[in-house]
Amino acid sequence: MRNVKPYKYVIVGGGLAGGHAAGAIRQVDSAGPLILVTQEPWKPYQRPPLSKAYLQGKAGRDKVFFRDPEFYQQNEIQVLTGVRATVLEPENHVLSLGDGRLLSYEKLLLATGGTAWRLPIPGNDLQRVFTLRTIEDSEGIRAAAGPGKRALVLGGSFIGSEVAASLAMLGTEVTLAFRDSRVLESLAPPELSEALHALYDKHGVRILPGTVARSLEGDRAVRRALLENDELLEIDLVVMGTGIRLNTGLAREAGLEMGERDAVMVDEHLRTSNPDVYAAGDIASWPDPTFGRRRVEHWDVAKNQGQRAGRNMAGEEEPYTTLPYFFSDIFDLSFEVWGNLASWQRVVLRGDLDEGSFAFYYFDADGRLTGVLASERPDEERKPMQALVRQRPTYDQVGEELRSERTDLRDLL
Numbered sequence: 001m002r003n004v005k006p007y008k009y010v011i012v013g014g015g016l017a018g019g020h021a022a023g024a025i026r027q028v029d030s031a032g033p034l035i036l037v038t039q040e041p042w043k044p045y046q047r048p049p050l051s052k053a054y055l056q057g058k059a060g061r062d063k064v065f066f067r068d069p070e071f072y073q074q075n076e077i078q079v080l081t082g083v084r085a086t087v088l089e090p091e092n093h094v095l096s097l098g099d100g101r102l103l104s105y106e107k108l109l110l111a112t113g114g115t116a117w118r119l120p121i122p123g124n125d126l127q128r129v130f131t132l133r134t135i136e137d138s139e140g141i142r143a144a145a146g147p148g149k150r151a152l153v154l155g156g157s158f159i160g161s162e163v164a165a166s167l168a169m170l171g172t173e174v175t176l177a178f179r180d181s182r183v184l185e186s187l188a189p190p191e192l193s194e195a196l197h198a199l200y201d202k203h204g205v206r207i208l209p210g211t212v213a214r215s216l217e218g219d220r221a222v223r224r225a226l227l228e229n230d231e232l233l234e235i236d237l238v239v240m241g242t243g244i245r246l247n248t249g250l251a252r253e254a255g256l257e258m259g260e261r262d263a264v265m266v267d268e269h270l271r272t273s274n275p276d277v278y279a280a281g282d283i284a285s286w287p288d289p290t291f292g293r294r295r296v297e298h299w300d301v302a303k304n305q306g307q308r309a310g311r312n313m314a315g316e317e318e319p320y321t322t323l324p325y326f327f328s329d330i331f332d333l334s335f336e337v338w339g340n341l342a343s344w345q346r347v348v349l350r351g352d353l354d355e356g357s358f359a360f361y362y363f364d365a366d367g368r369l370t371g372v373l374a375s376e377r378p379d380e381e382r383k384p385m386q387a388l389v390r391q392r393p394t395y396d397q398v399g400e401e402l403r404s405e406r407t408d409l410r411d412l413l
């Protein structure tokens with residue numbers, strides 16, 4: 001006989017999705033025994049400040065943790081930190097933990113997120129070669145950076161572009177190198193990337209498109225980087241912003257249905273192929289009602305899916321329909337995105353990039369609106385902007401009108 005501790009709800013993962021699921025379960029069921037298991041030594045926390053205000057030293061840990069420490073105890077949510085979930089047996093409703101404990105559940109949530117990926121190049125394990133996913137990573141980078149230090153940041157997507165800005169703000173001499181021809185190439189139109197390059201230039205960040213490191217050198221800590229363009233850089237630290245690998249081994253080995261890039265397949269209620277196991281956040285591929293099946297690695301999706309999964313685990317039966325959204329901050333430029341910018345063909349600019357108040361409306365290969373990227377637009381545009389993305393009108397229907405600031409967006413709905 002195995003010694004199994006019974007719970008009504010088990011959550012695996014203490015990121016945004018797991019943490020929000022715990023709170024959401026309690027909104028529906030105030031008493032069912034609930035435990036959250038996370039391998040990190042921390043209570044649930046959010047990651048965006050780790051590349052922005054927390055890395056810059058402008059925000060403390062209180063901005064990283066999204067709940068007061070008392071919240072969990074007050075709501076009878078047991079949080080087990082520093083413990084890894086190792087085996088899921090859906091047929092027995094049992095989860096094994098790395099410390100030997102066994103938990104049984106009625107409903108279980110997988111919210112295991114991702115692990116930062118290291119470029120497989122010589123020297124990638126030297127000291128002061130960082131990736132950025134955890135509080136410890138952010139603190140390590142901050143300690144290694146600052147005036148008189150030279151950093152090489154690899155990767156021109158979100159993490160790389162934000163870290164390069166934050167390190168420069170800490171007084172570090174920064175080189176930002178990436179494989180693409182411009183920063184944020186997949187989602188930013190060329191004129192926005194150009195504006196970002198000018199912003200980096202103004203803050204003394206050197207941009208090196210079209211090249212990454214071939215190898216890193218040093219005795220114990222990194223000292224030099226040999227780039228693919230044959231340049232040899234003297235450096236004190238490296239940050240790799242080169243993507244994540246999903247933590248979905250538990251789901252795969254449990255026999256759950258998996259999708260592209262190791263995603264966990266869920267239905268519109270965020271339920272996996274096993275009806276008592278849910279998944280949310282970075283790992284979940286769900287049928288989005290506006291854009292079809294997709295998986296998104298963003299804060300808002302993790303938060304809202306965690307909440308919806310939690311409420312559904314506790315007895316509700318609502319589909320997840322939130323329009324995907326994300327945000328980014330690079331120096332003093334903040335922008336927000338609604339929709340799906342995975343594939344687009346043309347954009348319409350509303351507003352003025354130089355003035356700092358602008359919105360790019362993206363149209364896909366079929367000419368349909370697929371998303372909007374906006375910065376400092378008037379508040380009254382926020383709601384119609386999202387409604388338009390949900391409606392997905394064609395370029396022929398709205399393209400020219402969108403361009404003119406005299407058009408009231410509500411008239412296009």
Ligand SMILES: Cc1cc2nc3c(=O)[nH]c(=O)nc-3n(C[C@H](O)[C@H](O)[C@H](O)COP(=O)(O)OP(=O)(O)OC[C@H]3O[C@@H](n4cnc5c(N)ncnc54)[C@H](O)[C@@H]3O)c2cc1C
Pocket residue numbers: 012013014015016017018037038039040046047048049050051083084085086111112113114132133134159247250280281282283296297298299300302325326327328329
């Ligand atoms: C530095 C940084 C900045 C970001 N900035 C933005 C931003 O500005 N805007 C935006 O929209 N998005 C941003 N993101 C993305 C956003 O943070 C993620 O989409 C979000 O964290 C996903 O949440 P999650 O709960 O799905 O996974 P995670 O946050 O990865 O949490 C998963 C947790 O589960 C744990 N875990 C995994 N496997 C196990 C196991 N077997 N047992 C126990 N625990 C386990 C992990 O260690 C981790 O603690 C940023 C991400 C990073 C890293």
